[in-house]
Amino acid sequence: MNQNVKHSPQRLHEFLRQEQEAILEDWRALGKRRINASRDLSDELQRNRVPELLESIAASAEKVSTSTYPAKLPGKWPKHHAEQRWELGFTLEETTREYGLLRMAIFKRLIPQIETMPTEEVGFLNEALDEAIVEAVNNYVAKANRRLASERERLDVTLQSIGDGVVSTGPDGIINYINPAAQSILSCSLEEALGQPVNSVMVTLDETTRERLKCAALCATENGQITHRGPDILLQRADGKLIPAEETAAPLRDARGEFIGAVTTFRDISKERSLRQRLGYLSAYDALTGLPNRALFVDRLYKTLVKAEHDELGVAVLHLDLDQFKDANDTLGRSGGDNLLKKVGKRLASCIDRSDTVSHVGSDEFILFLSDVEHKDYVSGLCDKLQERIGHPFKIRGQDVHISVSIGISTYPDDGLDPNALLKHAETATKQAKAEGRNIGKFFTAQLNQQAEERRHLRAELKKAVAADQLALYFQPQICLSSGKAEGAEALLRWEHPELGQVSPGRFIPVAEQHGELMLEIGDWVLKEACRQARAWDDAGHAPLRISVNVSLVQLRHDTLVSRIEELLSLYQLRPAQLQLELTESLLMTDIAGATDRVRALKALGVGVSVDDFGTGYSSLSYLQELPVDELKIDQSFLRGITSNQEKAAIVKAIISLGESLPLRILAEGVEDRHTADFLRGIGCESAQGFLYSKAIAPELFEAQYLASQ
Ligand code: C2E
Ligand code: MG
Numbered sequence: 243m244n245q246n247v248k249h250s251p252q253r254l255h256e257f258l259r260q261e262q263e264a265i266l267e268d269w270r271a272l273g274k275r276r277i278n279a280s281r282d283l284s285d286e287l288q289r290n291r292v293p294e295l296l297e298s299i300a301a302s303a304e305k306v307s308t309s310t311y312p313a314k315l316p317g318k319w320p321k322h323h324a325e326q327r328w329e330l331g332f333t334l335e336e337t338t339r340e341y342g343l344l345r346m347a348i349f350k351r352l353i354p355q356i357e358t359m360p361t362e363e364v365g366f367l368n369e370a371l372d373e374a375i376v377e378a379v380n381n382y383v384a385k386a387n388r389r390l391a392s393e394r395e396r397l398d399v400t401l402q403s404i405g406d407g408v409v410s411t412g413p414d415g416i417i418n419y420i421n422p423a424a425q426s427i428l429s430c431s432l433e434e435a436l437g438q439p440v441n442s443v444m445v446t447l448d449e450t451t452r453e454r455l456k457c458a459a460l461c462a463t464e465n466g467q468i469t470h471r472g473p474d475i476l477l478q479r480a481d482g483k484l485i486p487a488e489e490t491a492a493p494l495r496d497a498r499g500e501f502i503g504a505v506t507t508f509r510d511i512s513k514e515r516s517l518r519q520r521l522g523y524l525s526a527y528d529a530l531t532g533l534p535n536r537a538l539f540v541d542r543l544y545k546t547l548v549k550a551e552h553d554e555l556g557v558a559v560l561h562l563d564l565d566q567f568k569d570a571n572d573t574l575g576r577s578g579g580d581n582l583l584k585k586v587g588k589r590l591a592s593c594i595d596r597s598d599t600v601s602h603v604g605s606d607e608f609i610l611f612l613s614d615v616e617h618k619d620y621v622s623g624l625c626d627k628l629q630e631r632i633g634h635p636f637k638i639r640g641q642d643v644h645i646s647v648s649i650g651i652s653t654y655p656d657d658g659l660d661p662n663a664l665l666k667h668a669e670t671a672t673k674q675a676k677a678e679g680r681n682i683g684k685f686f687t688a689q690l691n692q693q694a695e696e697r698r699h700l701r702a703e704l705k706k707a708v709a710a711d712q713l714a715l716y717f718q719p720q721i722c723l724s725s726g727k728a729e730g731a732e733a734l735l736r737w738e739h740p741e742l743g744q745v746s747p748g749r750f751i752p753v754a755e756q757h758g759e760l761m762l763e764i765g766d767w768v769l770k771e772a773c774r775q776a777r778a779w780d781d782a783g784h785a786p787l788r789i790s791v792n793v794s795l796v797q798l799r800h801d802t803l804v805s806r807i808e809e810l811l812s813l814y815q816l817r818p819a820q821l822q823l824e825l826t827e828s829l830l831m832t833d834i835a836g837a838t839d840r841v842r843a844l845k846a847l848g849v850g851v852s853v854d855d856f857g858t859g860y861s862s863l864s865y866l867q868e869l870p871v872d873e874l875k876i877d878q879s880f881l882r883g884i885t886s887n888q889e890k891a892a893i894v895k896a897i898i899s900l901g902e903s904l905p906l907r908i909l910a911e912g913v914e915d916r917h918t919a920d921f922l923r924g925i926g927c928e929s930a931q932g933f934l935y936s937k938a939i940a941p942e943l944f945e946a947q948y949l950a951s952q
């Protein structure tokens with residue numbers, strides 16, 4: 243700078259501009275050498291805004307001068323510069339130091355000229371530099387404060403609204419903050435907590451020993467470490483109530499790293515705990531009946547077996563299956579059915595000792611075991627007792643509900659040594675009990691096991707039978723007793739298995755019925771085959787013959803039966819009256835209301851309906867008035883020895899007169915001798931079927947013997 247040049251704020255301005263690079267260079271060197279104030283800023287960042295800062299320092303100098311320069315630069319460069327430093331993470335101390343260095347760099351450049359500078363100008367410069375620095379520092383602080391305030395606000399909102407309790411304490415353990423959640427968990431007000439020693443507000447106990455524990459906040463303050471407590475602690479609320487909780491206290495330090503207190507966060511875990519307890523309960527108990535579930539049952543049975551082995555005593559496992567539960571469920575509705583199961587569970591539980599267990603394992607299945615069994619008689623006795631108790635009507639929604647129970651029994655050690663084997667064998671025995679009728683208790687035997695095995699085999703083979711073309715329909719004539727001519731034929735299913743040979747329907751139909759889909763498939767095949775045969779005989783020019791087809795309850799209950807029959811009648815162009823469906827009495831009786839509707843729908847199609855095996859069911863005749871049937875088939879058991887047995891003769895006579903009054907066709911099944919046929923004709927029976935006339939025979943034979951001749 244020229245010595246002759248008169249100094250002025252403007253000149254100073256120019257000087258700073260000209261010297262900018264050199265000042266920056268010095269500033270950088272100072273920054274590097276002296277302190278790390280400038281950190282590792284890139285060159286660009288080092289320079290960033292510094293020229294403007296210098297400019298603004300010059301402008302401030304102008305402000306201080308008395309000169310007439312009108313332009314007034316706002317203190318915006320110091321502001322930007324300060325903000326930028328703040329954003330880069332400089333502390334206030336670092337930023338101030340940086341300004342100090344800058345000041346030094348400027349003076350260093352100016353020194354050679356200071357002598358020639360008017361004192362006034364040096365004063366300007368000094369003041370301007372100070373002002374710029376103060377302004378920058380103020381800006382830095384203002385920005386930091388703004389940020390801090392908004393952070394505080396955010397923190398406050400968070401603390402006010404979170405569900406966890408937060409309490410902060412000073413180094414003396416006095417509470418200086420407590421959020422609303424903490425107040426509600428501890429059931430105390432803000433006033434009651436603030437300023438109080440934390441250990442008087444947060445009283446913590448060991449859940450098991452109920453001993454008082456040192457407050458986590460105090461531990462954290464003392465040892466400067468995070469302290470966690472729970473989940474086995476209790477917090478005692480102001481109202482004395484104890485709540486399970488979990489708490490964590492963390493020490494607080496000031497900027498110099500000194501401990502200045504602690505922040506404790508905690509929460510009430512009672513809901514969580516009851517949920518966990520409920521889950522634990524659900525994993526061992528049945529939600530509906532409240533009885534132990536299968537897993538718990540097996541566990542207890544296992545322990546009982548271990549003890550039984552040691553004591554050399556027996557154990558019995560009972561598998562119980564409610565008879566007709568499905569029907570009861572259908573009538574009562576789901577909640578009524580559930581109610582019934584609960585009551586059944588209660589009654590069963592009331593019949594056994596405390597050391598024994600009853601468990602609900604399936605919709606209508608229960609299992610129970612009896613320990614310390616010395617004799618099978620005891621088990622039979624209990625089985626009778628259970629059946630007797632279940633046999634008493636249950637009151638559901640003011641209605642008397644009657645059910646019975648089939649029971650299968652296996653015993654340790656005869657039938658198995660482990661829970662699974664015993665349960666499996668008890669179940670096998672129940673299946674057999676069910677097959678024999680209702681309300682039966684049955685002990686497992688090796689023979690039963692063999693039968694179960696056989697059924698399984700039969701089922702597997704039967705599944706292939708339709709596709710393998712092993713099924714055939716045979717026909718047995720139904721004879722009009724007055725004319726002696728065949729008025730109809732019953733289609734009877736025959737299964738010729740390549741290895742098992744002829745398997746009788748009495749054996750395989752129940753197996754198919756146990757597996758609905760299989761019965762539906764076979765039943766459909768029978769219906770179709772019967773219709774096809776009827777068409778073939780019609781086409782061959784024979785007079786139309788009524789064909790009776792046995793229909794299983796599984797089919798009757800299936801939604802598509804009516805539409806399927808309609809379809810088949812139209813496919814084979816048969817008159818509906820040519821087809822008659824035989825429904826067994828006992829099956830009809832299991833769901834008389836549902837069956838009545840279905841039978842009505844079938845009747846509406848025009849097909850005939852016959853009650854098969856009449857007399858073997860519930861011998862309740864009242865339902866016949868409701869059920870629109872055409873024919874009763876007196877079961878063959880009534881005809882055995884009818885000519886000599888007066889009681890049987892009386893029953894058959896009663897059935898025949900009932901048939902006349904309703905009116906219904908009466909057909910006697912299983913007529914094997916002429917005597918019986920004559921007797922039946924004598925008492926007014928219309929039709930008969932049986933070996934006297936013919937067995938069920940192949941269709942070609944039937945055609946030759948009964949159709950061609952008529
Ligand atoms: P069911 O419907 O009562 O048929 C009468 C059964 O008695 C037939 O046995 C028949 O051969 C037999 N039988 C006829 N006359 C006499 C006789 O004079 N003396 C004796 N002792 N028996 C006679 P099968 O063919 O073994 O059928 C047994 C049962 O299997 C049938 O009883 C019926 O309930 C069922 N069944 C047969 N075919 C079918 C079918 O296609 N579908 C359904 N769902 N069940 C069928
Ligand atoms: Mg039949």
Ligand code: MG
Nearest residue numbers: 854855875911
């Ligand atoms: Mg029959």
